Amino acid sequence: MSTPAIVVDGLTKTFSGHGRHKVTALDNISLTVERGSCLAVVGESGSGKTTLARIIVGLETADSGTVMLNGNPVAERASRRELHRRAREIQMVFQDPQSSFNRRLRVSTAVDEVLRAHTSLDARERRDRCVELFELVGLESRQLDALPGELSGGQRQRVAIARALAADPSVIVLDESVAALDVTVQGQILKLLAELRAAKNLSYVFITHDLSVVQMVADQIVVMHRGAIVERGATAEVLGNPRHAYTQLLLACVPRPGWKPQRGLIRAFREKIAS
Amino acid sequence: MSRITTLLGPIGIVAAALFTVVVLGALFAPLIAPYDPTIGSVTERFQGFSLDHLLGTDQAGRDIFSRLLFGARSALLGPVIVVTITAVFGTGLALISVWWGGIVDSFISRLLDLLFAFPNLLLAMLAIAVFGPSLTTAALALSIAYIPYTARVIRSMALRERNLPYIRSPQLQGISGVVITVRHLVPNIAPLIVTGATINFGFAMIELAALSFLGLGVQAPDADWGLMVADGQQSLLRGYPAESMFAGLLIVVTVAALGYIGERLGGRAAAGRKF
Amino acid sequence: MLEIRDLCMTIANERAELDILRNVSLSVAAGESVGLVGESGSGKSMTLRSILRIEPSNATVTGNITFAGTDVLSLEGEALRQMRSTDVSMIAQNPHAVLNPVLPIVNYLIEGMHDAQGMAKGAARLRAGELLEQVGIDGVDRVLSSYPHQLSGGMLQRVVIAGAIAGKPKLMLADEPTTALDVTTQAEVMAILDEFRRDLGMSMLYVTHDLDLAAAVCDRISVMKDGQIVETGVPEQLRDNPQHPYTQQLMDSRPAGIVPQETAPSERTPSQTAFSEPDANEGEPK
Numbered sequence: 001m002s003t004p005a006i007v008v009d010g011l012t013k014t015f016s017g018h019g020r021h022k023v024t025a026l027d028n029i030s031l032t033v034e035r036g037s038c039l040a041v042v043g044e045s046g047s048g049k050t051t052l053a054r055i056i057v058g059l060e061t062a063d064s065g066t067v068m069l070n071g072n073p074v075a076e077r078a079s080r081r082e083l084h085r086r087a088r089e090i091q092m093v094f095q096d097p098q099s100s101f102n103r104r105l106r107v108s109t110a111v112d113e114v115l116r117a118h119t120s121l122d123a124r125e126r127r128d129r130c131v132e133l134f135e136l137v138g139l140e141s142r143q144l145d146a147l148p149g150e151l152s153g154g155q156r157q158r159v160a161i162a163r164a165l166a167a168d169p170s171v172i173v174l175d176e177s178v179a180a181l182d183v184t185v186q187g188q189i190l191k192l193l194a195e196l197r198a199a200k201n202l203s204y205v206f207i208t209h210d211l212s213v214v215q216m217v218a219d220q221i222v223v224m225h226r227g228a229i230v231e232r233g234a235t236a237e238v239l240g241n242p243r244h245a246y247t248q249l250l251l252a253c254v255p256r257p258g259w260k261p262q263r264g265l266i267r268a269f270r271e272k273i274a275s
Numbered sequence: 276m277s278r279i280t281t282l283l284g285p286i287g288i289v290a291a292a293l294f295t296v297v298v299l300g301a302l303f304a305p306l307i308a309p310y311d312p313t314i315g316s317v318t319e320r321f322q323g324f325s326l327d328h329l330l331g332t333d334q335a336g337r338d339i340f341s342r343l344l345f346g347a348r349s350a351l352l353g354p355v356i357v358v359t360i361t362a363v364f365g366t367g368l369a370l371i372s373v374w375w376g377g378i379v380d381s382f383i384s385r386l387l388d389l390l391f392a393f394p395n396l397l398l399a400m401l402a403i404a405v406f407g408p409s410l411t412t413a414a415l416a417l418s419i420a421y422i423p424y425t426a427r428v429i430r431s432m433a434l435r436e437r438n439l440p441y442i443r444s445p446q447l448q449g450i451s452g453v454v455i456t457v458r459h460l461v462p463n464i465a466p467l468i469v470t471g472a473t474i475n476f477g478f479a480m481i482e483l484a485a486l487s488f489l490g491l492g493v494q495a496p497d498a499d500w501g502l503m504v505a506d507g508q509q510s511l512l513r514g515y516p517a518e519s520m521f522a523g524l525l526i527v528v529t530v531a532a533l534g535y536i537g538e539r540l541g542g543r544a545a546a547g548r549k550f
Numbered sequence: 551m552l553e554i555r556d557l558c559m560t561i562a563n564e565r566a567e568l569d570i571l572r573n574v575s576l577s578v579a580a581g582e583s584v585g586l587v588g589e590s591g592s593g594k595s596m597t598l599r600s601i602l603r604i605e606p607s608n609a610t611v612t613g614n615i616t617f618a619g620t621d622v623l624s625l626e627g628e629a630l631r632q633m634r635s636t637d638v639s640m641i642a643q644n645p646h647a648v649l650n651p652v653l654p655i656v657n658y659l660i661e662g663m664h665d666a667q668g669m670a671k672g673a674a675r676l677r678a679g680e681l682l683e684q685v686g687i688d689g690v691d692r693v694l695s696s697y698p699h700q701l702s703g704g705m706l707q708r709v710v711i712a713g714a715i716a717g718k719p720k721l722m723l724a725d726e727p728t729t730a731l732d733v734t735t736q737a738e739v740m741a742i743l744d745e746f747r748r749d750l751g752m753s754m755l756y757v758t759h760d761l762d763l764a765a766a767v768c769d770r771i772s773v774m775k776d777g778q779i780v781e782t783g784v785p786e787q788l789r790d791n792p793q794h795p796y797t798q799q800l801m802d803s804r805p806a807g808i809v810p811q812e813t814a815p816s817e818r819t820p821s822q823t824a825f826s827e828p829d830a831n832e833g834e835p836k
Contacts, residue, residue: 044732044733044734044735045732057447058447059443059446059447080449080451083449084449085449086449087447087448087449088449090447091447091448092443092444092447094440094443094444095440096439096440099439099440099441100440100441100444101440101441102441102458102459102462102463103441103463104462104463105458105459110441110444110445113445113448113450113458114445114448114450117448117449117450118448118449153590160440160444163444163448164444166448167448167449182589182590182759183589183759183760183800183803184589184799184800184803185589186803187802187803209732209733210733211733249734250733250734252737253733253734253736253737254733255737255760255762255763255765255766256762257762257765257789259762259766260741260766261736261737261738261740261741261744261766261767262737262741263686263738263741263742263745264686264738265734265737265738266734266735266738267686269734281564
């Protein structure tokens with residue numbers, strides 16, 4: 001029995017909104033990501049899924065609760081050395097391929113920068129490693145010297161994945177990483193992610209609002225609504241036989257062949273929750 | 276070259292040309308000026324335009340054209356000091372504030388608020404009352420007064436950039452804050468810093484001229500445009516408007532030219548954000 | 551109702567001329583709903599914009615657009631304004647960009663009825679309330695006096711729809727109206743839009759990247775790629791028998807779509823995913 005990649009226990013986080021109004025972004029969240037598996041965190045805007053992702057990688061601190069990464073706690077205020085060490089365990093790929101890179105620097109610089117921070121390779125070896133990483137994510141080596149603006153959204157997202165892989169982490173948090181891409185490109189990136197996971201035994205936390213994407217990548221799924229997990233389980237189980245009213249609502253709203261939009265589903269759900 | 280032309284537009288090119296003439300005049304004043312700007316002759320007071328004295332002479336019999344050339348030096352030097360200090364410290368404070376956040380941010384923000392509460396000229400006069408009137412004192416005092424403006428604008432910009440993936444990613448890679456700031460953050464907010472400096476330059480020029488006009492900046496017998504406007508008042512009453520008029524005109528033209536250039540650059544910088 | 555023939559658009563910048571639209575032809579009959587489906591850069595939004603003559607200023611448009619018998623590309627001034635304000639209404643992707651942030655919602659709704667149709671202000675306000683009720687908004691009075699930033703995106707988009715149907719236009723142009731919304735809100739907004747279109751017998755040209763969504767509310771669908779329409783057909787035909795490889799590719803990029811509840815593959819073990827198996831890749835576009 002190996003240590004799980006991530007164990008989140010009792011995370012709570014509130015933000016102070018306007019005036020005295022407080023917003024509970026996360027309400028006692030616990031979850032586990034087994035090594036080599038992919039957990040999808042599904043929710044709509046305001047569900048707290050992005051806050052959860054940010055706490056897991058250490059960009060934000062929780063009010064209470066703990067995050068264990070490969071058996072070690074993710075410290076609240078980490079030292080430089082701790083941050084440096086953590087970088088080799090967990091990485092994040094963001095949603096927006098537009099602003100993922102410094103638009104003034106060649107994209108290979110972003111990858112090179114990581115290699116320089118985490119390896120003792122010299123300039124030439126790093127360049128070779130960049131080429132390898134680019135090939136790994138399905139880019140050509142001539143694209144190393146492109147500026148971010150010269151690449152398409154899908155290509156930029158591939159570079160972002162290469163950058164995330166550069167320090168050889170075991171966990172990657174994907175925050176809506178395919179949401180901004182065209183559907184045909186989405187498919188290609190999801191396939192790449194699945195291949196990389198199999199090849200490198202990576203663990204993913206896949207943050208998304210899109211249920212149709214979930215079933216292509218995730219083994220396990222948690223459904224979040226207003227800061228709480230309302231349902232969890234194996235992907236096929238949850239999607240095939242949703243128990244919670246909110247999951248049922250979500251599923252009823254996803255366009256698919258033969259689907260027609262229906263009025264009043266949200267209202268019906270609210271009434272059901274209230275009663 | 277054509278890029279600069281499109282950047283500035285036709286009016287911008289005229290503005291840039293005018294500004295260049297002023298700068299060249301200041302730089303080569305000793306070579307161009309036909310007379311010593313500080314030495315006059317009582318026999319040659321209040322002369323009109325002539326070949327000997329292109330723009331006539333002032334109440335002390337000094338050559339106005341020569342004084343305008345030398346006056347350009349202090350007129351430009353003062354704002355250069357102000358703009359440099361403001362840009363360096365304003366940007367520095369803003370970046371420190373944004374990067375550390377929390378208490379540091381609050382402390383710096385309150386400090387800037389405090390400075391904000393002082394009217395610029397009042398602060399300058401206060402400093403001059405303590406340290407005695409001179410261009411250096413006036414420029415330093417104004418610099419301090421301008422820092423909050425620059426720091427605020429840059430802080431809000433940097434705060435927005437800080438949350439973008441191209442800054443967050445290297446942070447998660449364990450790369451140090453200083454490196455990220457210098458390599459990624461500063462180059463991407465540089466257009467804003469430059470635009471702010473251009474606009475500040477104009478303000479500083481007017482306010483320094485005003486201080487000199489009041490006798491609190493550059494001291495007689497040195498030449499300075501603001502001082503010349505003041506000195507020219509006597510000549511004006513005697514029917515010789517040349518001194519005040521040309522000095523005032525040069526201030527207006529230089530400030531307007533720079534203002535226009537700054538606006539063009541600023542517009543481009545804003546448009547460039549969408550790359 | 552709307553007839554587009556050989557529409558071409560070129561945009562020239564300093565360096566090159568780009569062909570944005572190449573011989574786009576499509577028609578929308580009275581009371582018909584047509585979907586224009588494509589990915590980013592396909593020219594679907596530009597087609598929509600040329601119907602309202604709001605193409606970019608550096609664009610050259612040729613071809614023919616006829617709306618209710620008039621040649622749209624030759625319209626100018628008052629006639630063009632008339633068409634935009636009463637005959638055609640548009641629902642854009644971002645309602646925040648449409649609604650003036652410093653005016654309450656009621657102003658947006660009354661504006662059209664009062665200015666364009668000469669309705670008295672009091673009557674217009676009553677009508678605005680009715681419209682909001684029709685698009686399923688509770689607490690109409692509170693919403694009318696709210697400012698845009700106080701309302702959610704889904705609420706605002708419903709306000710925009712209410713405004714769009716207020717003048718009973720002949721043609722509704724919808725440009726990705728639900729892309730910025732959550733999926734549950736999207737379903738609600740699309741249902742409302744569809745219902746009103748049918749009740750009022752309006753024609754609709756619906757631009758979206760989501761083929762399933764278009765199929766749910768459209769009688770016919772045109773698939774666009776690189777400024778051209780590659781295929782047009784009824785939704786079932788596109789789904790079951792796509793003629794163009796690109797349509798096929800769009801269909802395949804979400805292999806299973808969402809699993810319908812009754813046919814869930816519960817026998818699939820959690821450790822397997824569609825893509826970790828080598829033989830699951832046949833649907834992947836190359």
